Amino acid sequence: xxxxxxxxxxxxxxxxxxxxxxxxxxxxxxxxxxxxxxxxxxxxxxxxxxxxxxxxxxxxxxxxxxxxxxxxxxxxxxxxxxxxxxxxxxxxxxxxxxxxxxxxxxxxxxxxxx
Amino acid sequence: xxxxxxxxxxxxxxxxxxxxxxxxxxxxxxxxxxxxxxxxxxxxxxxxxxxxxxxxxxxxxxxxxxxxxxxxxxxxxxxxxxxxxxxxxxxxxxxxxxxxxxxxxxxxxxxxxx
Numbered sequence: 536x537x538x539x540x541x542x543x544x545x546x547x548x549x550x551x552x553x554x555x556x557x558x559x560x561x562x563x564x565x566x567x568x569x570x571x572x573x574x575x576x577x578x579x580x581x582x583x584x585x586x587x588x589x590x591x592x593x594x595x596x597x598x599x600x601x602x603x604x605x606x607x608x609x610x611x612x613x614x615x616x617x618x619x620x621x622x623x624x625x626x627x628x629x630x631x632x633x634x635x636x637x638x639x640x641x642x643x644x645x646x647x648x649x
Numbered sequence: 650x651x652x653x654x655x656x657x658x659x660x661x662x663x664x665x666x667x668x669x670x671x672x673x674x675x676x677x678x679x680x681x682x683x684x685x686x687x688x689x690x691x692x693x694x695x696x697x698x699x700x701x702x703x704x705x706x707x708x709x710x711x712x713x714x715x716x717x718x719x720x721x722x723x724x725x726x727x728x729x730x731x732x733x734x735x736x737x738x739x740x741x742x743x744x745x746x747x748x749x750x751x752x753x754x755x756x757x758x759x760x761x762x763x
Contacts, residue, residue: 541691569751571754576756577756578653578740578742578754578755578756578757579692579740579754580754581751581752581753584751624691624692626692636682636694636697636705636708637682637694637742637752638694639684639691639692639693639694640691641690641691642691642692
């Protein structure tokens with residue numbers, strides 16, 4: 536049973552346009568969400584996060600939106616750049632108990648075309 | 650070191666052999682995670698160490714898999730009697746205690762069972 540779902544395995548966007556990556560979750564106890572970016576042959580690197588007490592967090596070209604009622608979050612990249620081409624993983628966790636590993640989605644491969 | 654270090658970076662082993670993968674977390678990080686990524690799949694949680702608490706082993710796929718951690722430092726993931734389906738990239742990550750925030754990943758060990 537997948538608790539974090541990224542239903543689009545791939546996305547292709549033109550340079551300069553907006554990229555929107557989506558993520559859905561099923562566990563209502565999740566209260567902290569993260570996006571990671573992964574290049575080939577490298578480990579994932581942290582990109583941006585959001586707490587469930589917020590509905591938006593922005594960091595430069597990257598903005599994450601959280602819709603708790605829909606159990607949905609999205610990552611917006613604007614403007615998209617060729618260097619953004621990578622696999623993006625959505626992750627979720629909850630802080631109320633001691634052992635809370637991050638639960639990841641399957642990832643979305645973003646290709647930004649020049 | 651500055652980041653999470655994993656060794657070896659690549660490992661080819663014969664089916665039925667045992668393998669040991671090593672992870673050196675970031676100094677001071679009390680939380681340590683092991684994940685694996687099989688071809689075309691997302692990040693699959695294996696095991697989580699948090700300080701002196703009992704590890705969360707709920708993600709280990711079979712009793713052929715085990716992991717240990719020495720204090721708050723090095724961790725080893727051992728796979729006994731390897732099978733072809735164990736072929737994957739094994740990723741280690743570490744984070745600060747109780748942060749449940751950003752986890753820093755190593756580059757991974759690519760395991761190929763032939």
